[in-house]
Amino acid sequence: MEEFIQQLINGLAVGGIYALIALGYTMVYGVLKLINFAHGDLFTLGAYFGLTLLITMGIGDMVPGPLGIIIVAGMVMALVAIMGYLLERVAYRPLRNSDRLAAVVSALGASIFFQNAIMLVYGSDAQVYNLNVSAAEYSLPVAGINISASSIIMIGTSLLLMWGLYWFINRTRTGMAIRAVANDQAAAKLMGIDVNKIIALVFMIGPALGGVAGLTVGLCYGKIDYNMGWTYGLKAFTAAILGGIGNIPGAMLGGILLGVVESLGEAYISGAWKNAISFFVLILILLFRPTGLLGERVADKL
């Protein structure tokens, strides 16, 4: 039982990371019906920006305690958001009215560009988050079970950001405009919404969340490499599909579910089959719900 709960917590932790990344895929798909294949690399960028700010520049040590890390997280979000904004302006907007395939090629090009830029600056070897205090060394006993500090950080970060996003999308005027643009761009224009601005904003929010996810992975797992966006990106993309692409709560649910399935599958079935198990679950769910768990509410069809 203790082992099960331990695995469940690990699953929730990594699932929260998947969910944060998945939100970027799903939000961009929501407004543009386009898969941003470079999104995984923005996650990687977040990890590397975090490395530079936190370790190389030591910004986290200038302010003691968690506040330093929170400041760095804010900076990482801002920097990766700027990257997302530039990505949209350079790689997607000029192709907005052309063939779908052109945008896909552009996305793959952007992905290769980011990976090569990271390799050029940081080298192709894995980098280590060399912190004075390592999250992995600490744990908190809760009801007889040791919960690692990294799990707490991962779960806490993802819950906080997902709550923030949910609030923003559902309770603010701009959030309402994002939903309107996702539903009907032409009608949104007739409301006086600047659709280009909303799309740019979505390309900043998604990457900001993905960037923090990258930083969190660096902090909690300690090691990062230029290629990490590929594996995480694929998992998060799977999560977005699982929850119903375009659907924000779907991406959250899909990410967490995928993390838990993966973690339990690894522990109880086979570690080597971890990835196969997640994709098996994806296929199984899509067989019964082709639009994903929360995809396409009934109201959309009327």
Added chain:
Amino acid sequence: MLLEIKNLHVSYGSVEVLHGINMQVEEGEVITVLGANGAGKTTTLLTISGLLKSTKGEILFEGKPIHTIPSHEIVRLGIIQVPEGRRVFAPLTVLENLYLGAFTSTDKAKDEATLEWVFDLFPRLLERKEQLSGTLSGGEQQMLAIGRALMGRPRLLILDEPSLGLSPILVKAIFNTLKSISKTGVTVVLVEQNARAALKFASRGYVLELGRIIMSDEAAALLANPDVQHSYLGGKK
């Protein structure tokens, strides 16, 4: 002059569908545009709102060109359209749809007053304000589309076939509402299948055929015109 369209040409790809349209709308007027399916009515309205771009000609609002500015800025001028097919935001609630109609507004108190007025005009919307608008009936969706446009406090209200697919009772209700909106001083441009009702409501009308204006006159004169009666009012020649 509130709105003036001069020699407007609009194309879809390489196919031109509007071949030099001219229209004038005075402040406070109700104008109707008649025309068979495919004549170019929707294209004209979408071009006014900036969703389509003209290849030639100009559109002036209070003497200033608007065919060169993006749609969201056109809306800010008070040019508000109820599009063909309602286009309510189905996954959003009725109330959210209405607030989106006031997206460009910065005066919250005025928005609340407008909302109250919209609920007076359409009590059904008040009853269903928390409902997802995709689950409304066709008639309710049309009320929502009109109410949403009113939330933008239009100076020029453009409506593209607002009575399409509605029962005769609802059509009558919609026209009555439009009349009371017009009485508040809002200028109206109306495209309607129901030409008789439209001409009775409007002060002037234009007849559009294959992308050209072939007739324009006082509404009463158009009602009495045998050609109009034959083509659009179901009368004999």
